[in-house]
Amino acid sequence: MFNFNNTILSLGDDFYSKEKVVPTKDPKLVMFNDALASQLNIQDKNPEVLVGNTIVDGAAMVALPYAGHQFGTFTMLGDGRAMLLGEHVVDEERFDIQLKGSGRTAFSKVGDGKLPLDAALREFLISEAMHHLNIPTTRSLAIVETPSKIIREEIKPAGVLTRVASSHIRIGSFEYAVRSGEGNLKKFADYTINRHYPEIEDCPEKYFDFISAVVDRQASLVAKWQAVGFIHGVMNSDNVQIAGETIDYGPCAFLDTYHPETVFSSIDTNGRYQFGNQPSIMQWNLTRFAETFIELITVETGLDEEVVTGRLEEILAEYAHLYNAYWFDLMGQKLGFSSIDEHDKELIIDMLGMMIEAEMDYTSTFTALTEGKFDELSGLSETWIETYKERVSGEENAQDLMNAANPYVIPRNHIVEEALFNAWKHDDYDLYNELLAAVRDPFNPDHNEYFMTRPERHVEMGHMTYCGT
Numbered sequence: 087m088f089n090f091n092n093t094i095l096s097l098g099d100d101f102y103s104k105e106k107v108v109p110t111k112d113p114k115l116v117m118f119n120d121a122l123a124s125q126l127n128i129q130d131k132n133p134e135v136l137v138g139n140t141i142v143d144g145a146a147m148v149a150l151p152y153a154g155h156q157f158g159t160f161t162m163l164g165d166g167r168a169m170l171l172g173e174h175v176v177d178e179e180r181f182d183i184q185l186k187g188s189g190r191t192a193f194s195k196v197g198d199g200k201l202p203l204d205a206a207l208r209e210f211l212i213s214e215a216m217h218h219l220n221i222p223t224t225r226s227l228a229i230v231e232t233p234s235k236i237i238r239e240e241i242k243p244a245g246v247l248t249r250v251a252s253s254h255i256r257i258g259s260f261e262y263a264v265r266s267g268e269g270n271l272k273k274f275a276d277y278t279i280n281r282h283y284p285e286i287e288d289c290p291e292k293y294f295d296f297i298s299a300v301v302d303r304q305a306s307l308v309a310k311w312q313a314v315g316f317i318h319g320v321m322n323s324d325n326v327q328i329a330g331e332t333i334d335y336g337p338c339a340f341l342d343t344y345h346p347e348t349v350f351s352s353i354d355t356n357g358r359y360q361f362g363n364q365p366s367i368m369q370w371n372l373t374r375f376a377e378t379f380i381e382l383i384t385v386e387t388g389l390d391e392e393v394v395t396g397r398l399e400e401i402l403a404e405y406a407h408l409y410n411a412y413w414f415d416l417m418g419q420k421l422g423f424s425s426i427d428e429h430d431k432e433l434i435i436d437m438l439g440m441m442i443e444a445e446m447d448y449t450s451t452f453t454a455l456t457e458g459k460f461d462e463l464s465g466l467s468e469t470w471i472e473t474y475k476e477r478v479s480g481e482e483n484a485q486d487l488m489n490a491a492n493p494y495v496i497p498r499n500h501i502v503e504e505a506l507f508n509a510w511k512h513d514d515y516d517l518y519n520e521l522l523a524a525v526r527d528p529f530n531p532d533h534n535e536y537f538m539t540r541p542e543r544h545v546e547m548g549h550m551t552y553c554g555t
């Protein structure tokens with residue numbers, strides 16, 4: 087059962103809007119994450135609860151306000167198609183349980199508050215893949231299909247996704263808090279520090295430390311995305327969760343052929359969020375985050391604004407070092423290196439350059455390397471291979487490192503699209519379920535060959551992702 091204890095309500099009504107769900111007839115449970123449910127000690131599979139028709143004891147039923155920079159432009163936002171069912175506490179850990187797609191809220195603007203079933207299925211599948219690739223992420227507990235049809239590029243069934251997160255606090259939540267009323271930023275920052283970074287609660291410079299800690303978590307997160315070839319697709323500041331969990335699986339996809347300029351999202355027409363830009367876009371978002379604190383820190387510390395700004399700039403500059411260290415470390419593991427020196431860094435950069443030239447598949451290049459199948463790596467020069475072999479021969483645990491760092495299965499976009507289409511259009515979940523099982527066991531080579539093969543180039547180019555709004 088749910089064990090709700092809703093601390094967010096203690097912040098006062100600037101921080102939430104009470105909502106009522108418009109009841110839906112005949113909700114049907116189409117996905118349920120048994121492993122996650124048992125971990126959270128939640129047995130409730132009742133679709134009436136998971137769609138918001140039946141309100142369980144202690145439920146909050148609130149939508150949260152936030153703001154954000156979307157494609158670089160500031161906007162006031164909020165949960166326009168989601169409601170917080172409540173904060174579920176298990177073994178002293180707190181999890182937001184949110185219904186995404188449950189209908190209109192105070193923040194819906196002109197939207198219908200709905201989530202297309204295929205968008206819910208995409209989020210469920212990719213968030214499971216991310217979790218099993220050891221990347222911090224919000225999780226998906228269930229999907230309920232409702233009989234209502236919604237209009238997007240075509241008429242589609244609607245779904246409600248039950249999302250689980252350590253919280254739904256985003257950089258955008260701070261961009262909202264600083265504009266929402268006297269004292270709100272401090273109240274909200276203290277709340278967030280207590281919830282996500284309690285170790286710095288009593289530090290004398292806790293807001294500087296908070297920003298540093300967030301910078302560190304996001305640097306680590308993006309390094310993990312880059313190492314596995316994940317493209318988030320819509321890295322607006324409202325899609326950066328403050329504890330460093332990947333959030334909002336809208337137009338996301340994984341790289342097939344390696345190229346830093348890869349874009350899948352149909353809405354990213356200028357390539358702002360292309361694969362190779364993700365590390366610097368995160369720094370841009372973190373800069374928006376740090377900016378919100380200038381006045382508060384100036385008041386709290388009594389330091390000159392210029393001094394505060396200078397300190398914040400130093401913290402933000404640290405991001406690049408942290409990111410590089412995390413990323414090189416992960417790339418080193420992919421090559422079987424237990425530590426990295428300057429020569430190793432060159433080896434990694436050279437390899438990626440050759441992968442671009444030879445249009446190599448990102449995932450299977452590393453699995454071929456893991457298996458020592460150098461004949462499949464004709465895009466890499468002989469000199470590179472010789473240097474690499476020599477370097478890796480000095481590593482005792484190379485094989486273990488590579489086995490743990492190089493997945494065989496990522497949810498390749500053309501197969502995801504096919505699986506989603508079969509499911510929402512024809513109610514045929516076979517491919518979806520088979521792919522879901524495979525992405526839950528990604529480091530095992532023993533899977534359907536189809537899942538481990540990149541698409542023909544024309545197919546790859548034709549498979550855009552849609553935001554699903």
Ligand SMILES: Nc1ncnc2c1ncn2[C@@H]1O[C@H](COP(=O)(O)OP(=O)(O)OP(=O)(O)O)[C@@H](O)[C@H]1O
Pocket residue numbers: 163164165166167168193194195196197198199200201320324325333334335336553555
């Ligand atoms: N159909 C809709 N009706 C109302 N609001 C919507 C709808 N689709 C998106 N929004 C709102 O527009 C904003 C941006 O949408 P986006 O697709 O990035 O977020 P989302 O996927 O709905 O939510 P999240 O970031 O929580 O995963 C969000 O505040 C969202 O609530």
